[in-house]
Amino acid sequence: MKKVFAIILAAAMVFALGASAFADGAFKIGGTGPLTGGAAIYGNAAANGAAIAVEEINALGGIQFELKYEDDTHDAEKAINAYNTLKDWGMQISLGSVTSTPCVATASETYDDRIFAITPSASAVAVTEDKDNMFQMCFADPNQGSASAQYIMDKGLASKVAVIWKNDDVYSKGIYETFKAKAAELGLELVSDTTFADGNDTDFSVQVADAQANGAELIFLPMYYTPASLILAQADKIGYTPKFFGVDGMDGILTLEGFDTALAEGVMLLTPFNADATDEKTVSFVTKYQEKYGEIPNQFAADGYDCVYAYCQALTNAGCTPDMSAEEICDAMIEQFTTMTFNGITGDNMTWGTDGAVTKGPKGMVISNGAYVGMD
Amino acid sequence: MGKTIRNSRTRTVNFITYALVIIAYIILQSMVSSGNIKSVLKGMLVPICAYIVMAVSLNLTVGVLGELSLGHAGFMSVGAFTGVTAAMAMFYGIPGVAPWLRLLVGMVTGAVFAAVAGLLIGIPVLRLRGDYLAIVTLAFGEIIKSLINNLYVGFDSKGFHLSMLEDKTNLLEGGKLIIGGPMGIGGIKKISNLTAGFILVMITLIVVFHIMNSRSGRAIMAIRDNRIAAESVGINVTKYKLTVFTISAALAGAAGALFAMNYSTIVANKFDFNTSILVLVFVVLGGLSNMLGSVIAAAALTILPEALRQFSEYRMLVYAIVLILVMLATNNPALRALIDKLKPGRKNEEKEG
Structure with a gap:
């Protein structure tokens, strides 16, 4: 009887062990x-x-x-x-x-x-x-747009601003719209407003030239880093050196393969994370x-x-x-x-x-x- | 005598295609209703149906008519956006409409709009031949994408409001912005299901097989094989080309509506050049004017990338290798001879010969 009891107890323990595992x-x-x-x-x-x-x-x-x-x-x-x-x-x-x-x-x-x-x-x-x-x-996107405009204004980074944005992209358009609204509210002057889309995102000569012709001191780039890198290269090519301001999509530009990081020197971006902290x-x-x-x-x-x-x-x-x-x-x-x-x-x-x-x-x-x- | 044998052979192949689709449906539907199916496969059932319809309808243009079209996703896009808009407007405008009715209205609307787009694009385009047609259809797909990316459609108690480039729809209280430019359509009620997909596949097969085995079908194939000879016997080339192009577009539009209503969101960039090429790959891999091949290729190549998930980053590499192997295998003379031997009706023909 004792033996049976022991076996049952052992079995119960194994079972319990299995269950707890x-x-x-x-x-x-x-x-x-x-x-x-x-x-x-x-x-x-x-x-x-x-x-x-x-x-x-x-x-x-x-x-x-x-x-x-x-x-x-x-x-x-x-x-x-x-x-x-x-x-x-x-x-x-x-x-x-x-x-x-x-x-x-x-x-x-x-x-x-x-x-x-x-x-x-x-x-x-x-x-x-x-x-x-x-x-x-x-x-959320709207916060990024208005926070960017606020930041540019508060820090006195520029008074004449250009925006280049991607008009077939949810992310880019979302930020652009709130940026534009906030800029108007704060009195930031939007002097150049140009777009691009999937398929024509390799040449930015028109957009950059437009910003330059209108005397923009800062270009706001609400987009992912790949087109942003091309815009930086284009501005460098024509010897135009405004300030560049990006949002979280710009994060990652330094690890982009084949990108000359010297071009990104001085680019500002609004992001919640600082790796140098x-x-x-x-x-x-x-x-x-x-x-x-x-x-x-x-x-x-x-x-x-x-x-x-x-x-x-x-x-x-x-x-x-x-x-x-x-x-x-x-x-x-x-x-x-x-x-x-x-x-x-x-x-x-x-x-x-x-x-x-x-x-x-x-x-x-x-x-x-x-x-x-x-x-x- | 030769003609009847050919007829009986095509009939057998058509019968096998129908049977395969019906059996697949019965098995899958019973798996779905018993809950005995993996989520990943369940989630792919409607897209597979949509891709099958896309492949079969493109095969009608490429295989049967012999014109290369690289803008088939454009028609899918037209169907998806108009179809979903109709279904959503119905949902907000007329409360209490059964989902299946909304789905039906959506698919029919998608088909009609895509057919109109097909007809409009077909009139100037079908004067072109070969490479030129391919280039123009490619451009058409891109134009549709750009248009929808800049289109805003809202719906309120006063009906539809349209605007381009910027949201100037000025909807009344309680109105709803349906197409939001680059945001596409969000908040779609997911009403597509396997049964609707199955019915659409069956309709597509019936339409396509009937065209192929009719007087019109023979005229269409005559145009493909030798346009000058066909014209010389009095076949109206433009009429037939336009008919095929429009039907093909309509089917793609219905497939687009079905596809879109399987997801909660749809954006115009989904229906780009890559999607057109993907469907063309289904057609080429399945065999030109071989509808059974298109059905199998579309289903297999939609499942394949998911089945290869275990290879993680190497997935697309394996996918490409599989494509090449399939192409090599289906063009292997020894294998072809073997398949020919197995084909139904083959023996009779040999006796005849």
């Missing part, structure tokens, strides 16, 4: 981003940043994460496929998508499936619109990133890193365990994110509204000697 598992966290193709710098940076955060958090031994990034090639259709692949894998919490258009598509899926998502860098307003479980770590957290992140990937992290990497840490804080506060379903975690996360304050490397005292938009202070950066340096 299951409960001690990791949160499955997934995201999509352009890991290949034209926007790959953004996707890889965000994925790498998130990977470093996961490594650090897992090493602490508390909450455990399992991270998986799938390639969406900056395309909505592929993003849905990537998202579904992650869903099949068993994703519990999501990092959304890295770029705007794919993220609008995946956000609607996470909303329907009740999976909580916070995107590192998809800045379009449509991403979070009408979705209670979709949050952003980056500024001397606080402990940033220094440790930058050192680790450089060791692992051999380059200075940009804002997207920092956003990815912060997203994972924000999750870590929210999950700890809510007392979530990895055996909870995605839907249960989703409800807990909505409550946490709308109430908590988070200190990360892209800003202190970040808070989120119920619309999913983040509140944090932007930092002005200037490119000096081939590196991003804080302006303040």
Whole structure:
């Protein structure tokens, strides 16, 4: 009888052990981003940043994460496929998508499936619109436009401003519109307003010449870094040296292959992350990133890193365990994110509204000697 | 005698195509309703249907009519944007309309607008031949993309408001901006489903097979094989060319509407030159004027990149290698002889010979 009892006890213990091992598992966290193709710098940076955060958090031994990034090639259709692949894998919490258009598509899926998502860098307003479980770590586009105009005005950088923007791009147009409105309000004079689009984004002689002819002292470039690099080259070619001011899409220009970084000397950009900051957290992140990937992290990497840490804080506060379903975690996360304050490397005292938009202070950066340096 | 055998052979091939599509639908639909399907495959079902329709309709232009068109995605775009606009206006304008009815209206609207676009572009363009036609259709696709990127369409109680370049629609209270220039259309109600896709594929196949096996179809193929000879026997080349071009555009438009209503957002840049080429690849790989081939190629090449996800960055490399291998294999004389032997009706013909 004793023997039978012992066997049953042993079996029960093994079972309990198995069960607890299951409960001690990791949160499955997934995201999509352009890991290949034209926007790959953004996707890889965000994925790498998130990977470093996961490594650090897992090493602490508390909450455990399992991270998986799938390639969406900056395309909505592929993003849905990537998202579904992650869903099949068993994703519990999501990092959304890295770029705007794919993220609008995946956000609607996470909303329907009740999976909580916070995107590192998809800045379009449509991403979070009408979705209670979709949050952003980056500024929304309208904020970037008005913050840029405010910054230019406050610092007295210029009074005559030119804008070159991409008129078939959600991101560029979103920033342009609010910049224009804010500039008019503040009394910044917009002397040149020119556009380009997919397919004619290789020659900028007309746009740059227009800015020069109208005497612009500063050119505002709300766009991704690839066309921006060509504009810098074009201005250099005709010997025109205005100030250049970009937004977060400009981040990454220094790591663009085949780009002469001397051209970017003096370019200013508004971004929430400063790789030169001397606080402990940033220094440790930058050192680790450089060791692992051999380059200075940009804002997207920092956003990815912060997203994972924000999750870590929210999950700890809510007392979530990895055996909870995605839907249960989703409800807990909505409550946490709308109430908590988070200190990360892209800003202190970040808070989120119920619309999913983040509140944090932007930092002005200037490119000096081939590196991003804080302006303040 | 030879003619009837040819007829019976095409009939068998057509029958196999229908049967394949129906069987695939029954299997997939039962998997979907039992929930026994991977999300990634489930998410691809509607796009696959749309791509099949795109491939088959382009095959009608390229394979049967023999004119190279590089702007097929342009028609898909016209269909997608007009179709979704119609469906959304219906949703906001007439409350309580069943989703299937909105989908139907959307697809029909898409088809009609794309057909009009096809007709308009066809009148000047079809006077051109070969390379020139290819270049003009390519330009057409780009023009559509630019137009939609600068188009703003809003809908309120007073009806539709259109404006170009800037949002000057000035909607009334409760109005809704549907097409927002480069933002495309957002907040689409996802109402496409596999059954709608299946019905559209079947309609497309029926239309295309009926054209091919009719008097018009023989005239069209005569134009392809020798235009001068066809003209000399009194075939109205322009009429047939225009008919094929318009039908092909209409089917692409319906496919575009179906495709767009499977996603919550759609932007004009999605339907660029690359999409046109992708569909052309389906057609070429499946075989010119081989509709069964187009169906299989479209389905296989849509699934392939997803099936190759495990190769991560090397995915597109593997994809390209697979394409080359398929091309080599299908052009291998030994393999072709083997396929020919297996083809139905082959034995009869040999006896005849």
